[in-house]
Amino acid sequence: MNEDSEPGTVRPGGRTARVRASVLRAAGDVLAERGFAHLDLADVARRAGVGKTTVYRRWGAVAGLVADLLAEMVEESVPHAETGSLLNDLKANANLVRRTLCDPRQGALFKAVIAAATYDERTAQALRRFYDARVTEWAPCVTQAIDRGEVPAGTDPCEVIRAVSAPLYYRLLTIGEPPDETAAERAARAAAAGARAGVYVR
Template identity: 60%
Template sequence: MTDTAPHGTVRPGGRTARVRAAVLEAAGDALAEHGFAALDLTQIARAGGVGKTTVYRRWGTPGALAADLLADMAEQSLPRARTGDVATDLRENARLVAGSLTDPRQGRLFKALIAASLCNGQAAEALHRFYAVRIDEWAGCVTDAVARGDLPAGTDARRVVAQVSAPLYYALLNTGEPLTEELADRAAAAALAAARAGAL
């Protein structure tokens, strides 16, 4: 899932937190603008106004920096919807994903991180962790629906949530179909229909 908090969010913390925030901001900008190949630690240190030695000591490699960026994005991700209606919750999830992927910065950033994951093991592992965290967060709306009797017992909550976002990523990376609210709503409705039919 890519439902992250607004770009530029400032969180409290000491010097270490400020250094991390500055470096990750610079890394995100570089990734969004130029891709993983542009993730040069010396240039990131300069752009973030941080000492080069600090950056190399803390992160060491572009892959480690990309991994920390994903960890930070997971930390800032918005919590799941809790409307009490699984159809509404899944629709909210789909719209958040579509909104993130069409955001001028976030969309490019995720494309760069996905591309990085194909050639860098650290980035791949971090991307898998990111999506595991987001799927686990949103799976709660499905388990709540099962507990209410709205979905069949034994429904795999994580699979349902993954089914919501899969068509959106397919459109982003393969077909180029516009990521509209209508597409998001259809993805949510299809996942819910499969869950209600016991297919998930």
Template identity: 70%
Template sequence: MAEVETAPGTLRPGGRTARVRAAVLRAAEDALIECGVDGIDLAEIARRAEVGKTTVYRRWGNAGALVADLLEDMAEQSVARTETGSLDGDLRANARLVVRTLTDERQGALFKAMIAAAANDERTAEALHRFYATRIQEWAPCVTQAVERGEIPDGTDAPEVIRAVSAPLYYRFLASGDPLDETVADRAAHAATCAARAGAYAKPREARP
């Protein structure tokens, strides 16, 4: 069997290696929150994590690889979707989770720093895209289940519905600065539900599998 080359920082064995990775990723989070992407200096991260600089440079190599690994870890640790038995309830749970994350003092600052880093680093941008693709994939089945229950039309594009829920929330978070709360979350979820019921996200018949 041919060997597969593993990118720096992506190995996940247990024991000391896992503990070192956890410490370094936590230190990277702290640095991002405190200083933004400019705070991701590998030597400083090693100092914060109380591990050897050589270890950090060998496993991650550069700041982009470290931030990418942090995003992968965040995707793995993300909260699983909620199943309420209705599309509106499921999307409301999704929207409220997004709002709780973005308004959390630590997580909100971390996401802003990640998005800023992605704007200037291709590897970080790719990792951020994978993170959100993972989250959309996690929540898309609630739309598929709604189709099966007859709540919304056949051929509804499940990922597009999930994107429609979070898009106005991220707009407030990153662009307008308008308040983010459960009322806003519920409104975004309800709007996406109504649009889905009206067929706004149904794929053209020729585009369906």
């Protein structure tokens, strides 16, 4: 393992990959059911059916386990849409976020990790890496819209993508309700309108 790597972030294969999948699934279950404060490596090992020493040796600490869980979620995320229209691409992005936050397990998991990131710096860093990866994946939608002349040159693609998901997360975290289809539609339309108006020009 590279000495600069976060524990658990080097990708394994074979039986090690199966162990990783089992442990990360168990960790996600605990986060969704009980929150970050109750995430215990020994409990995760028991749920996953693997030895405690395996978990401690590979991930080292809870923060390393959460970092790897978020890395896996990036790997499994849906690639960006290419509909030929910025608005439709942003609608696809908004609906992906909506489905994630409305999922009983995924929505609870994200709430737990976001809450933990407010006081655990390693978790905060892992969460930032997760969102950086997702924003980077979807940024080409805006770059293509610039090339088509839909939005002004100099528009910041990453800021447009962040503008789509921000109100959906805000709704979940402030009023405790996952966003519905209307909220997703509104978020996509607002971001597209702002982009066309030059709001996100650097």
